Amino acid sequence: MKTDGLRMWDRCLLLGMTAWLGMATPAAAYIAYVSNEKSNTVTVIDTSSWTVTKTIKVGQRPRGIEFTRDGKFVFVAVGDDDSIQVIDVAKQEVVDTLPSGPDPELFALDAEGKILYVANENDNTVTIIDVEKRTRLGEIQVGVEPEGMAISPDGKTLINTSETTNMAHFIDTATRQIVANVLVDARPRFVEFKRDNSEVWISSEIGGTVSIIDPAKRTVIDKITFNIPGLRSEAIQPVGISMTKDGKTAFIALGPANRVAVVDTATRKVTKYLLVGQRVWHLAFTPDEKYLMVTNGVSNDVSVIDVAAQKVIKTIQVGELPWGITIAAP
Amino acid sequence: MSTVVTTPVRSGFSFAEYLTCLNGIVWREALRFLHQRERFISALVRPLVWLFIFAAGFRQILGLSIIPPYETYILYEVYIAPGLMAMIQLFNGMQSSLSMVYDREMGNMRTLLVSPLPRWFLLSCKLMAGTAVSLLQVYAFLLIAWFWDIAPPPSGYLTVLPALILSGLMLGALGMLISSGIKQLENFAGVMNFVIFPMFFASSALYPLWRILESSPLLYYVCQFNPFTHAVELIRFALYGQVNWTSLAVVGGCTIAFMVGAITAYDPSRGLIRRGPAGGEA
Numbered sequence: 001m002k003t004d005g006l007r008m009w010d011r012c013l014l015l016g017m018t019a020w021l022g023m024a025t026p027a028a029a030y031i032a033y034v035s036n037e038k039s040n041t042v043t044v045i046d047t048s049s050w051t052v053t054k055t056i057k058v059g060q061r062p063r064g065i066e067f068t069r070d071g072k073f074v075f076v077a078v079g080d081d082d083s084i085q086v087i088d089v090a091k092q093e094v095v096d097t098l099p100s101g102p103d104p105e106l107f108a109l110d111a112e113g114k115i116l117y118v119a120n121e122n123d124n125t126v127t128i129i130d131v132e133k134r135t136r137l138g139e140i141q142v143g144v145e146p147e148g149m150a151i152s153p154d155g156k157t158l159i160n161t162s163e164t165t166n167m168a169h170f171i172d173t174a175t176r177q178i179v180a181n182v183l184v185d186a187r188p189r190f191v192e193f194k195r196d197n198s199e200v201w202i203s204s205e206i207g208g209t210v211s212i213i214d215p216a217k218r219t220v221i222d223k224i225t226f227n228i229p230g231l232r233s234e235a236i237q238p239v240g241i242s243m244t245k246d247g248k249t250a251f252i253a254l255g256p257a258n259r260v261a262v263v264d265t266a267t268r269k270v271t272k273y274l275l276v277g278q279r280v281w282h283l284a285f286t287p288d289e290k291y292l293m294v295t296n297g298v299s300n301d302v303s304v305i306d307v308a309a310q311k312v313i314k315t316i317q318v319g320e321l322p323w324g325i326t327i328a329a330p
Numbered sequence: 331m332s333t334v335v336t337t338p339v340r341s342g343f344s345f346a347e348y349l350t351c352l353n354g355i356v357w358r359e360a361l362r363f364l365h366q367r368e369r370f371i372s373a374l375v376r377p378l379v380w381l382f383i384f385a386a387g388f389r390q391i392l393g394l395s396i397i398p399p400y401e402t403y404i405l406y407e408v409y410i411a412p413g414l415m416a417m418i419q420l421f422n423g424m425q426s427s428l429s430m431v432y433d434r435e436m437g438n439m440r441t442l443l444v445s446p447l448p449r450w451f452l453l454s455c456k457l458m459a460g461t462a463v464s465l466l467q468v469y470a471f472l473l474i475a476w477f478w479d480i481a482p483p484p485s486g487y488l489t490v491l492p493a494l495i496l497s498g499l500m501l502g503a504l505g506m507l508i509s510s511g512i513k514q515l516e517n518f519a520g521v522m523n524f525v526i527f528p529m530f531f532a533s534s535a536l537y538p539l540w541r542i543l544e545s546s547p548l549l550y551y552v553c554q555f556n557p558f559t560h561a562v563e564l565i566r567f568a569l570y571g572q573v574n575w576t577s578l579a580v581v582g583g584c585t586i587a588f589m590v591g592a593i594t595a596y597d598p599s600r601g602l603i604r605r606g607p608a609g610g611e612a
Contacts, residue, residue, distance in 0.1 A: 258403070275403050275404065275405055276402070276403060277403055299403075303402055303403070304402075311481075312402045312403070313401065313402065314401045314402050315396055315401065315402035315403060
């Protein structure tokens, strides 16, 4: 009888031990730069400790933000100052300014990091800037309220979306001319290419969909819709899209739905909704793709998603109205 | 069923004899639990109903801000999971006290209390047996909750164990204390109304305390003085590998107080058990 009893406890202990699978590994050290639209600052986050290490004062209404290819500088579009500011990563302060058109919002850097394409929200233009010479190379007329910007993996095509015209403009980077316009759902906000150039994903904020476009045929081939039980469909406003390098999984920020959708790119179906802070807009992977960081505008914080586990592990307070995010190795 | 060995001549008992007694009582309780499948199922169904129905309905209404031990935004079902774990233990504590009332009515209690081992030890064994049974129920609940995406960090399953043992002992001791004052099985329904429900609802199990403070400061203080709140918070923090020292102190203190109370009450020479004739209305 006693041995039976002991055996039972042994079994319980064993069950407990199997449930215990080990601790999470600490994150590699990267730095994340977050633009805070309302407080006119950029927050610097150390990803090894997930803590804010510095807050940098920048120009007015900072939104689009991206590291240069060498990781030494960060470009941030300061819309109300009508320019792109350059932050020196070593000094952690603004050191220079690039000329853009009025109200720059988002921008795309070419593969070599030499040419910057800037969407000027109030001017219906895309400005082309030579990064080294710090000069304007030209302008392309696009639709009303241009925002989303992305360059194809082969560097030949630039796609810009215009929020009011509801179009994706395909621009030839060599001739700097629009070669095609594709109509998508209302208020297209963001463009993401699949790494193999086989698909372009475009989010429509008001339409509540993500259109998948074949970049060769330049037609919409599929649409992803979202359905979160208990949420009104108007609350689902897809904006930021981030795809893993292998192209298998996409993460889509759903704005006031306070969720990030995880999409299997093969089936084009949502596999999971992850709860983050309020009004989630843009996302960025750490370079090793272990973590994805997302900006929550209304709750003034940034949530960290463990990519493999597909779980939100932490939320960090930043400045007011965090908008864009970019991450690189220091 | 192992029987308790009586050794007439010696004054003290050996460690092995204590162990035999412990094993006997725990094993009886475990057998009783295993043979009552309905009890196991109902113990599981109760929190699951809360989880699947109540939480599903409330998840949109109760937006939660980030409060320790959580490090990010959580769904409502994640929030109430520790509360439901404590609820399992609360019901289990009351159920084992119910079984003691039953045992007393049926006369089985006399078999137990006639043992030569000290009464405090017999009651402690009974308490440990009840706690062990509640642990099985809680872990079964956690397993099902895991499929419902309520997954604390893997190490949390281990760190929550001491918290569960302590809260199980506290709630079991409370049940024992109450059962000593109950003369009849029928009166037990009152326990449901006057102990289980107020304890469960006036606690942090279903809503965070800051939200209760917003709507009713008085209720907030009631919740803070409710030991069940601290059992819930102790479990909640332990599930995320943290210690809530205030709750630990409250739960530890209450466990001792309830146990001393229960042991005193079950002492036939001076306790409540002899207060009135059996069957008499209290």
